[in-house]
Amino acid sequence: MKNFLHLPQLTDAELHGLLERARAVQREPVSDALKGRVLGLVFLNPSLRTLSSFQAGMAQLGGSSFVITPGQGTWALETEDGVVMDGAAAEHVREAVPVLGQYADILGVRCFAGGKDLAQDLTEPVLSAFARHATKPLINMESAVDHPCQALADWKTLDDLDIPARGGRFTLSWAWHPKALPLAVPTAALTMAARRGMDVTVLRPDGYSLPSEVMNLARAEAARSGGSVRETADRRDGLDGAHVLYAKSWQAPSCYGASEREAVLRAPLREWCVAEDWFQPAHKDAVFMHCLPVRRNVKVKDEVLDGPRSRVIQQAGNRLHAQKAVLLSLLGVR
Amino acid sequence: MKNFLHLPQLTDAELHGLLERARAVQREPVSDALKGRVLGLVFLNPSLRTLSSFQAGMAQLGGSSFVITPGQGTWALETEDGVVMDGAAAEHVREAVPVLGQYADILGVRCFAGGKDLAQDLTEPVLSAFARHATKPLINMESAVDHPCQALADWKTLDDLDIPARGGRFTLSWAWHPKALPLAVPTAALTMAARRGMDVTVLRPDGYSLPSEVMNLARAEAARSGGSVRETADRRDGLDGAHVLYAKSWQAPSCYGASEREAVLRAPLREWCVAEDWFQPAHKDAVFMHCLPVRRNVKVKDEVLDGPRSRVIQQAGNRLHAQKAVLLSLLGVR
């Protein structure tokens, strides 16, 4: 494993190795395994969990990290090739990435979707530019259409909870949100659950189907593992027998980049706020998952988040363990 | 000692233990006592001394730290319960605090007063929300109406200077400032000096009495230790025999949240800028103290800050030692 960019790029052996290692560092969190090693974190977008879990994790393993926030204390970065750079960006990733690779042993980058052109975002323009010029292992700390650190942590959470892989029912449900949000987490959760071999349902209002590229990727992952992927707009059908309700908002792909048109489509959907009664058709021990941050009483009601079904804190805790496993593996520590 | 939130919550044994430990780490600043431990610092407000002294202190003890600045590189945080979160805040402390508690061994939070509603600020809404949801020890790095790290450092400074506890005269003097400032430092200094057993005078212009809640807290602290608390608007009376002049600006509680009305009240008070001649009625070796940052020639004249009475640099230096003592105690290191 040279980089950690997308879960579907990993072999089963790599994936299971990471999960096993995540459990091991959870049992023994502190070591000198990465003494003298430096992690460079590039945040093109804001973060709480990602920044703190990577910095804490690196420190607990005896290493250290630095944080670069282009456009806020650092120059804005250009990612496109051949450009005449007389605009806002003062530095190109063609320089910035190999330069940082001389200071750090490993790099992480957070680069959300541009949000204007779906076809372009699906090509991961910024992450790809970083990967193309990286001279050290690179970690995707959330990109235009993926969030593999979250996905790996979520997989571990499902394992921790003894939720079945084959035969387990995982429902990714759309939820209302005041803004048009990116596709990274829904894509990551969907493909993760499919790859884990679960029977996955995407529950979403009409008009909110995920892009066919995303659905096809998930179906391919399901095919590798014996899982399945389907979608529905019917809540009762969508949650029938579900072991997991994983909530997330995302913008309608048909209105991608057209935020006013999207707002009109979204306006009547405020009742897509997960409540306890959503779980009636689900498995009796069904859990609620969300990647955080979550807007309370907008995407999900207090009664669910503060009730016994919620696993959101545990999910975030597993970010630390999963990422430490990724760091150790990419840095070749056995 | 589970948290370090307010000095009045500490027993005499805890307080004196911290002061002794602060002297010990000053003598031996570097160790491996906190190897593998992580401090999470949440700054809802700006900082120079607090950020640098906590990060340096943790590093000198062999540990490490990370910095979260919600609203600047991180999501804005909601602290109120039951809210429908469709505004600016994307994350609730009910999630953020336990999540950070999974990554860090100890947390610090800086959360200034809202500055609109005095009764509400006196309840410490943000600090209380953090404390309610904290799963790890919590340090108050300045809150709506307290700054216990500063108070502990100031106590140590008074000890270092051999200023008497019983019988020592401590004058907290109001000073002019271009803005309406919070009550945190005056409250912290006042209650600290009272708890130390000193005879404390609050010297302030008419209309600038501290809230009765603050004065009562200070009187209760004085009662525990044999000190006393009084207030006056007369400079000669207020500084008579004083060993310490501790200057600070604060807004008039009667105009709390009404900044235009407060500015009218404050306008004629620019002569409340501490000068050398203020010390005429004081003890001949009287010292000048201030928590920093200080606006020169606005709150205090160069002649005082650059003269032999000033102890402001030493006070700031003691922040480091005091906070290292707090870290070691909260993390159970003997």
Added chain:
Amino acid sequence: MKNFLHLPQLTDAELHGLLERARAVQREPVSDALKGRVLGLVFLNPSLRTLSSFQAGMAQLGGSSFVITPGQGTWALETEDGVVMDGAAAEHVREAVPVLGQYADILGVRCFAGGKDLAQDLTEPVLSAFARHATKPLINMESAVDHPCQALADWKTLDDLDIPARGGRFTLSWAWHPKALPLAVPTAALTMAARRGMDVTVLRPDGYSLPSEVMNLARAEAARSGGSVRETADRRDGLDGAHVLYAKSWQAPSCYGASEREAVLRAPLREWCVAEDWFQPAHKDAVFMHCLPVRRNVKVKDEVLDGPRSRVIQQAGNRLHAQKAVLLSLLGVR
């Protein structure tokens, strides 16, 4: 060596000691030499290389660092003496610098030119204020008219490339840029090459002569080492036999602080964008150097940056090694 502020202040022995040490830490990057030591980094201006290379370097030597960004998460700082501080600045360097000196073992400061008054900028008002009040060793991380960390790294790069000192031809060429830029890097590169004993040519359009103070400083450095300094506006003459083309933009000193007038002077000069054909009169193995960040196809064409002449990544890599040498020397580690 007490501080690291300007290369011309160093003796030959100090300079060569730093270069030798830089090579040593490049061979053995990781150690415990600075265990328990803390570096305080004050950024009054943005940074990518400087922040990350100092933080990484300190960590690789077993120490740690903290970052202060006044005006962004920290109070704005006043540097002038005797001022009535009722404006934006809440803290004076007379307090801030000695306070930070109590927390850190060594300080670095980045303080770009004010850009309004050339005579004032040439006195280095901010750096001088920091130096005046520093109680610990101080590193210049780029100031109004110098960038000695870059200069030392560039010297090492020239050594690494076996470019002759005596007899080596170094051309500092002006390049177009959309903004009026400071004089720090051209001054640093010019005086470094002169001090190294090279024959230095400043190639610039009419009106872009560097200030006589800068040229005189470079000539004095050349006199110490047997080098030479001249200037020309003729590209063929300026690059004749050059071993190095070092590109940088700077504002016309005659229009200093008059950005509109400077823009008029600069407007017709867009063809000052370094291209491969610029190298025709140069030495056949001539290299291209630039301090980064660089605007592609504005200051230099892709064909040069992506071609075999470019040494910009190596220059940035040497920042790390050079700065680690400075840290070790200033902290008295043998």
